[in-house]
Amino acid sequence: MNYAVHVDNNNELNSLVGQHFGHVPYYAIWDDEADSLEIIENRSDHKGGVGLPMEFLATKCDVVLVKGAGARAVSLGEQLGLQVYMGANGTLKDTISFFKDGKLHKASKDDGCKH
Numbered sequence: 001m002n003y004a005v006h007v008d009n010n011n012e013l014n015s016l017v018g019q020h021f022g023h024v025p026y027y028a029i030w031d032d033e034a035d036s037l038e039i040i041e042n043r044s045d046h047k048g049g050v051g052l053p054m055e056f057l058a059t060k061c062d063v064v065l066v067k068g069a070g071a072r073a074v075s076l077g078e079q080l081g082l083q084v085y086m087g088a089n090g091t092l093k094d095t096i097s098f099f100k101d102g103k104l105h106k107a108s109k110d111d112g113c114k115h
Helices: 053-058 071-079 092-100
Strands: 002-007 026-031 036-041 063-066 083-086
Touching: 002 092, 026 053, 026 092, 053 071, 063 092, 071 083
Parallel strands: 002 063, 063 083
Antiparallel strands: 002 026, 026 036
């Protein structure tokens, strides 16, 4: 399974979870089976690219771990078959650990930020 986490810097497992899901400079893609990490630039339309962040990530992962996201992003993630979990915080390493320990909760559109 591949997980995406929105991060503010490219510091491998010590990358900090970003404050705003769609506007971060990077996404970390963690491949749990291969035990590997890829940090990719945010190439969504929020950063001058093409497509919404969830559309961009749907080609790279199965699960998106977010600190927070708009209701529209959560709903779109679900429509694209992504599992979206809320509560990402600290570093990428912390967030992966929180998810594996069941400390993040599955998002619904009611959890989304109202912006």
